[in-house]
Amino acid sequence: MPPRQPAAARAADRLHSAAIHLLRRLRTEDDASGLSAPRLSALSVIVFGGPITLGDLARREQVRPPTITRVVRDLAQLGLVALEPDPADARVRRAVATARGRRLLDEGRRRRVAALTDAIAALPARERARLIGALDVLERVARPEAPRAAPRPRDPAPGR
Amino acid sequence: MPPRQPAAARAADRLHSAAIHLLRRLRTEDDASGLSAPRLSALSVIVFGGPITLGDLARREQVRPPTITRVVRDLAQLGLVALEPDPADARVRRAVATARGRRLLDEGRRRRVAALTDAIAALPARERARLIGALDVLERVARPEAPRAAPRPRDPAPGR
DNA sequence: CATATTACTTAGCTTAGCTAAACAAACTAC
DNA sequence: GTAGTTTGTTTAGCTAAGCTAAGTAATATG
Numbered sequence: 001m002p003p004r005q006p007a008a009a010r011a012a013d014r015l016h017s018a019a020i021h022l023l024r025r026l027r028t029e030d031d032a033s034g035l036s037a038p039r040l041s042a043l044s045v046i047v048f049g050g051p052i053t054l055g056d057l058a059r060r061e062q063v064r065p066p067t068i069t070r071v072v073r074d075l076a077q078l079g080l081v082a083l084e085p086d087p088a089d090a091r092v093r094r095a096v097a098t099a100r101g102r103r104l105l106d107e108g109r110r111r112r113v114a115a116l117t118d119a120i121a122a123l124p125a126r127e128r129a130r131l132i133g134a135l136d137v138l139e140r141v142a143r144p145e146a147p148r149a150a151p152r153p154r155d156p157a158p159g160r
Numbered sequence: 161m162p163p164r165q166p167a168a169a170r171a172a173d174r175l176h177s178a179a180i181h182l183l184r185r186l187r188t189e190d191d192a193s194g195l196s197a198p199r200l201s202a203l204s205v206i207v208f209g210g211p212i213t214l215g216d217l218a219r220r221e222q223v224r225p226p227t228i229t230r231v232v233r234d235l236a237q238l239g240l241v242a243l244e245p246d247p248a249d250a251r252v253r254r255a256v257a258t259a260r261g262r263r264l265l266d267e268g269r270r271r272r273v274a275a276l277t278d279a280i281a282a283l284p285a286r287e288r289a290r291l292i293g294a295l296d297v298l299e300r301v302a303r304p305e306a307p308r309a310a311p312r313p314r315d316p317a318p319g320r
Numbered sequence: 321c322a323t324a325t326t327a328c329t330t331a332g333c334t335t336a337g338c339t340a341a342a343c344a345a346a347c348t349a350c
Numbered sequence: 351g352t353a354g355t356t357t358g359t360t361t362a363g364c365t366a367a368g369c370t371a372a373g374t375a376a377t378a379t380g
Contacts, residue, residue, distance in 0.1 A: 009277045011280050016276060091327045093327085109173075135178065137290050196335070226360070
């Protein structure tokens, strides 16, 4: 049976495919950072999410606590993040990015989006405008539970 | 130094992030299939790529031969693909999807896109139009080597 | 204060990636 | 037509990243 919303279904399909190919295209660049995708993603959340609780980080990464424990431990060992105790709750540990972590992420990010940036810059002005104009809708569709109250969409996290 | 195209760079960044979150969101649906992402992806290539050599499959999946050997072995054990010898070359084995494999992939696809379809259908009409209007630009940006002449975007492979 | 809940860690399993090395079949070069 | 090389796949064994279950310590609650 055909879906009830043929236009929406067709759009969903194209969007899905486009997202896959987009990421495939960008993923290659991440290798240069020397970090795996999960580590890069966690580092990104730590860099932009300020000092963050390991539990919160796990939720943000959609991963179970033990997984985060290990990833953060390894990032700490690499000198990219530091773990500090929570002053209010002794059970909690908060992860913060070190200067090195920040730098590494920044360089990786630059590299990663460089190709995409060029592709977008090369678009005819009208098409570029069309793409940019649709970004907020796309973001909403992509993340249903996006922070509504937060003033800015920020979150440049590369995810994984 | 800031990028030469600040607007394009910012768009690239948002696009990257949106793509990640979009796929994360859809990935959850794949769990229902009972197959992991790599297996699902390989199965998809086998289903749509006809009887395919293990080496070719490895290249398509951008993975080393031993990885494919194992994935295909497991898919075969699950009864989703069959391995047949190559009539011309006795070193080669070709993977073909079984009826069950085809069915499973099809259902997964339906499920996966269904969630996104609903989200798109739920958008205000203007926003939906904005999103749909940007899809062709998005597709061009996502796949630089996309078939320009081809009238249809097709390619239903979920990738990984 | 006793109990429950919460935050995190440890232990141990699975899957998926890798490289190196083995093996068999198919080529190629005398 | 045998010797050596190349090719396609597999095996062995490693690491990373995911999971669950169970443990510990701190906090919250009745």
